[in-house]
Amino acid sequence: MKLYRNCAIGVLFSAVAMAAPPATGSERIVASIKPIHSLVAAIMGDTGKPFLIVSGGTSPHSYSLRPSVAKRIGAAKLIFWIGDGLESSLAKPIRALGKKARIVTLSRSPGLRTLGFRKGGLFDRPGPDDHDSHAAHETDNHFWLDPANAKIFTGQIRDALITAGPDNAARYSANARALVKKIDALAADIHNRLQPVKGRPFIVFHDAYHYFEKRFGLPAAGAIAVSPDRKPGVRRLSVMRRKIDRSGAICVFAEPQFTPKLVRIVTRGTNARTATLDPIGADLPAGPDLYVTLMRNMATAFANCLGAAASPP
DSSP states (O other): OHHHHHHHHHHHHHHHHHSOOOOOGGGGEEESSHHHHHHHHHHHGGGOOOEESSOTTOOTTSOOOOHHHHHHHHHOSEEEEOOTTTOGGGHHHHHHHOTTSEEEEGGGOTTOOOEEOOOBTTBOOOOTTSOHHHHHOSEEOOGGGSHHHHHHHHHHHHHHHHHHOGGGHHHHHHHHHHHHHHHHHHHHHHHHHHGGGTTOOEEESSSOOHHHHHHHTOOOSEEOOOOTTSOOOHHHHHHHHHHHHHHTOSEEEEOTTSOHHHHHHHHTTSOOEEEEOOTTOTTSOOSTTHHHHHHHHHHHHHHHHHHGGGSOO
8 A cells, every 4th residue: 555655646746747837926835724724815815825735525634636736736835734643645745746845834833732632531542444643643633723723823824924925024914913813803702602501511523622622611521433434333333322321412523524314323312412513614615714714613513502402402
């Protein structure tokens, strides 16, 4: 498998070398995933639009690089990504194809708040079908779900953009200041919104929300490892349902890749409600407003599902 991947990257590199380069200028600014792309786009403002590598609802853990995207990476002058711990499928292509670019690895940002994946109790170990990086890395790389980390990213992105395009330094700085104010207001709104539901237990399908939980005082009771691609067996379902019951979970939160049918199967026979959390904005249009919308949607999902427990279903 390793040899196949190396050969595939070699073929992509050859294709990039033979292809005509894409448009220059702002289109040579590249971001890996939607939340990071959103911050970059907000700071760039009207100076141009960054290119997004992982579009739609594709997982950054298992993304398959298209030749057209490989060409963009090969022509990039600035690439923003979280790092190997999240975009594991992009690590080799970015390093192999983006040799002429400055690569900004945001997981290395000074002052970044880092949290580990939780172990023991009602937190499942990642299964073989779960995101591969969970097994290889101890640190949860969904950093942007803490607004304080998003502000740190904002500073890193601003500085890199100014270095790459000093003529736009004033606009990048002004846009970054405006973005920080927007993130501060967002965090205050979410804090107030979630105050009434603090302490109410819930279970997640994917231990990806530690940063959001820690920032806003909503600790999960546990996480169950579920594959979105196949129905769990009878024994596994029994274990999952017992875990939900033991936790006293009011809500079980899945993600967009899980079908409603699978969510119903897993929670059948329990008293838990169900809702969906979307940590990367899979179902949202990419752009400068995505980050704020993603975070507001997450707060709404928590508030509605956990808050509904205060009244009869």
